[in-house]
Structure formats: structure tokens, C-alpha cells
Amino acid sequence: MTSGTTADGVERVGDGATSGGRPPRRRVAVVFGGRSSEHGISCVTAAGVLTALDRDRWDVVPVGITPEGRWVLVDDDPGRLALVDGTLPSVDAADGPGVLAPRSPVEPSLTVLADGEVPRALGAVDVVLPLLHGPFGEDGTLQGMLELSDTRYVGSGVLASALAMDKHYAKVVLAAAGVEVGPWVVLTDRAWREDPAGRLDAVLATAADAGASVVFVKPCRAGSSMGVSRVVLPDDAASARSALAAAVEAAREHDPKVLVEVATPGRELECGVLEVPGGGAPEASVVGEVAVTDGRAFYDFEAKYLDPHAVALTCPADVDDATAEAVRATALRSFEALGCEGLARVDVFVEPDGRVLVNEVNTMPGFTPSSMFPRLWEASGVGYPQLVDRLLELALERRTGLR
Ligand SMILES: Nc1ncnc2c1ncn2[C@@H]1O[C@H](COP(=O)(O)OP(=O)(O)O)[C@@H](O)[C@H]1O
Ligand SMILES: [Mg+2]
CATH class of the missing domain: 3.30.1490.20 (ATP-grasp fold, A domain)
Known part of the structure; x- marks a missing residue:
């Protein structure tokens, strides 16, 4: 879908052009917000990604999904999506005209539905970046919808997304693959x-x-x-x-x-996994540690987003080489076992006796520049804008359909 005219006959601006030997400018729909209780967190993530995307290389179409599930074509304005004084941003139906997802492989255009106007084709996108956390976004449902129209997207497909989202089935599959999980x-x-x-x-x-x-x-x-x-x-x-x-x-x-x-008494460690363009074996990042400060029993919502003093994210974690290696190996095995694609953050507990238990696998981990996943990659030599680019490249080179 990189030619100037899409399958539904719509001309696209700035599409497929190469100037001065630069790669063609591609079109990405950044989709965020959504129906889950992590709506606001997803908006904060989108602010980080919209800021990092190189507009010379990417024609960005920002699509917010309201908590009710309406898709809205919003302004390309990361400032509006920031977390200010503990108040999480959100997408509202009044933020822009409605937009419909591509309908089929032969109707790949996004459609804009402005009040009182006839529906307008916006043209196809080369890739969708679903920055959604939780059900109806990170759980295979949105991925299934994109599969129906052969639309390329970043991250895991239907099954891996659904498995990783469901902490019960993730454990069943991980345990069957020989990855240790707690009772x-x-x-x-x-x-x-x-x-x-x-x-x-x-x-x-x-x-x-x-x-x-x-x-x-x-x-x-x-x-x-x-x-x-x-x-x-x-x-x-x-x-x-x-x-x-x-x-x-x-x-x-x-x-x-x-x-x-x-409950495990273990240390809470996290490791990023990222695929390599060209089909190489996935790579694991350095290992990071989450430690809540005294007085807080665990890494709860407030510690994650609202109280910067409640938690210490240490990256790389202060662990010996053997522990770090065991966590990395477990992260890669978990990625493979669930059939993940693109990226994942694998969260584990390292028990006092050294055993590594997987807590959960996140197929769209928190992705602001200060979130653990980007920090793990920064510490592994992949900066934030590079990370976003790599994910988009991986999605662009991916086959559509069964793979
Ligand atoms: N079995 C466990 N033992 C010890 N701490 C746990 C356990 N399960 C969860 N926690 C704590 O609760 C936090 C949230 O649980 P988690 O399963 O990661 O849910 P979420 O998907 O909401 O992040 C973890 O980051 C950890 O601090
Ligand atoms: Mg967690």
C-alpha cells in the first residue's frame, strides 16, 4: 500500500515519494485511548510517541478512541495528551470527526464521518500503531479487526495478544512451555x-x-x-x-x-523483548527492577502513575550476571511460548533461591519515554525515537494474513 492511489481510488498526499534517495514517507495511524480502564495511560503513551515520530518520514494520522469506543480523528497535538497534576488525559467525541477503520482488503481507506457531511475517504495507511492497553486494544480484538482488512500493525497478533492479556491462559501456556509461574x-x-x-x-x-x-x-x-x-x-x-x-x-x-x-517474596524484575528487522531472532534488553518504597505493599496504580516517590525503577537492575541472564532467557522463552510479535515486556519475580517466575507478559507495555520498556531499551542502546521507528519497520515488513 505504498503507491499514490489506494485500492479504493483515493489520492494520498506525500505518498511513495522518494526525494534525494531518502526512504519514502509512510503513513501511520497512531491509535490510542480506548475502552479499557487504562484509557488515560494510553493517551499519555500516545503523547510520547507523537512527540518522537519524525514527521519527515511519517505522515501521522492520530486516531483517539473514546471510552465509549468511538474512533475520532484528533489533532496532532501531543501537548493535549500529557499527564498534568495527576489528571489523566482522555479522548472525547467532540475532539474531532468520527473515523471508521478500514473495512476489507479491497476497502483499505479510513473513512471520516464529520457531522452533517457525506463520509469522506481519508486514504489507506501503511501501518497502524495501536498504543492501547487492556481489553479492546491489547487483547487481540483490535488486532482481529485489522487482520480482516489486511492492515499492517505494530505488535502481537490475535492469539498472542489474547493469551498475554489473560493472566490465566498465559500461565497455562507458559507452564506448558516449561516457563515457571507461581501457584x-x-x-x-x-x-x-x-x-x-x-x-x-x-x-x-x-x-x-x-x-x-x-x-x-x-x-x-x-x-x-x-x-x-x-x-x-x-x-x-x-x-x-x-x-x-x-x-x-x-x-x-x-x-x-x-x-x-x-504472593512471592521475590524481587520484581522486568525485561524488554524486541524483534529484529529482517527476521533475526528476537533480542532481550538489559533487566530493570521495580521496587516500591517503604510503606507501600506493592506496585499499585498510584505508585505507577501518580506518586513519583512511591517507586524506584532501576535500570539496569543491580543483579549479578547470572540472574540477569536467567531473566533475559526467561523473557525470550515467554515471548516465543506465547507467539508474540514485535515487542513485549516480560515481568518476573526472582525468588530468594534464584528461581525466575513469570508474573505477566505485556504485549503493549507502558511506552512514555520514562516508562520501563523504553528505558530498558535506552540502556540497551536503542533510543526512544529509534525504538518507535524499529517497531514501525518491523510491522511494515511483516506479512499480512496467516504467518
Ligand atoms: N504473586 C505476586 N506476588 C507478589 N507481588 C505481586 C504478585 N502479583 C502481583 N504482584 C504485585 O502487584 C502488581 C500488579 O500485579 P500485575 O499482575 O502485574 O497486574 P497488572 O497487569 O495490573 O500490572 C505487580 O507489579 C506486583 O507489585
Ligand atoms: Mg504488571
């Missing part, structure tokens, strides 16, 4: 409604087996620590059940499927 119990919506006492007993039995008195209760498919609780189990079973039930209900505010994990 867990899943509470599906039906099981919870039909037999809550039985599920709570299963949780208590799993904790007892592991000799643990602390568990984490989380929505299976969420992010940014939303709905995650750390529960210290009281000694008497009745109090333990009621503390757990309250945490399960809090997680269910985000997802009817809930996961309970035994």
Missing part, C-alpha cells in the same frame, strides 16, 4: 456465582500448600494494577474467606474472571 487459582464468573465457598476453599488450600499467608487477587484481563489487592490471610478461616471475598468482588469490578496467586 494460582482461577475464579471464573460461573464458578464464583455457583460455588463461592468452594472457590474460596480452593484458594485457602493452594495458599496452605505453598505455606503462604499472603495472596494477590487480580482481574484476569486488566492492567495498571487496577482491581489488584494484596490480601494478608487472617488465621481463622471465616475471616480469611471474608477478606478474600471482598478482594474478589473488587477484582470483579474490572473482569468477571479473577485470578488469585500466592
